[in-house]
Amino acid sequence: MSASTLDMRKNRTAVFAVLMALGMLALGFAAVPLYRMFCQVTGFAGTTQVASESDAARAARFADSAAARTISIRFDGNTASDMPWTFHPEHPTDTVTIGQRDMAIYIAKNNSDERITGTATFNVEPEQAGAYFNKIQCFCFTEQVLEPGQEVRMPVLYYVDPKALDDPNMKGVEQITLSYTFHRALDLAE
Known part of the structure; x- marks a missing residue:
């Protein structure tokens, strides 16, 4: 060669x-x-769905029927170790009618002396419920900026899709947990 x-x-x-x-x-x-x-x-790994207003209206029609059932929703709020915020749900649990829109309020407070931008990650448990938990509006869709000492109330508008009642994997599920963790957003200006 x-x-x-x-x-x-x-x-x-x-x-x-x-x-x-x-x-x-x-x-x-x-x-x-x-x-x-x-x-x-x-909906893998408990990821929630993002719903449109028309999806919510369809689910609401189901909620008005005699076949409507209720389910307990538990709310959880956490912060990453480097996040000097206090973050928690206003009410830890709620009972909702499947298919009917409801709203949860989370409260965040910046305990530091600096302006901080945060972003929330979320999860739904049990995992199979993620495909049926639909958020119409959520603070987790955008970054949140809190000034030093500022406290805010942040809504989550959601519903549980009636299709959950037809899923054999959802049989026996009596409570769904919606959990958020706030992290510092990456500052690209640095």
């Missing part, structure tokens, strides 16, 4: 290795949004 053929093979192998590394890097960056999209579509 000639030296030029050997060099050509080495160059081709190097280009292939660089392309593979770039492809793996791209997949690494794409993994989080792709996983989030998968969870939102399927």
Whole structure:
């Protein structure tokens, strides 16, 4: 084998290795949004659904029927260890009619002497309930900015989809927990 053929093979192998590394890097960056999209579509890992007003109206028609049932919703609020906020639900539990819109209020207070931007992550338990827990409006859809010492009331407008009653995996579920954790938002200006 000639030296030029050997060099050509080495160059081709190097280009292939660089392309593979770039492809793996791209997949690494794409993994989080792709996983989030998968969870939102399927309700996997307790991810709630985002509902439109027309979806809520359809569910409300069901709630007005004689077949409507109630379910207990437990609310939970936490903060990351580096987040100097107090964050909790106004009421820890509520009983709602399946298909009917309801609202929960969470209270956040910035206990520091600096302006802090926070973002909330959420989860629903049991996991199979995530596909049926629909949020119409939520503070978790956007970043929240609190000035030093500021306290705010933040609403979550939601409903439990009546389709949950037809799911055998939801049989026996008497309570759904909606849990939020506030984290400091990344400051891209730094």
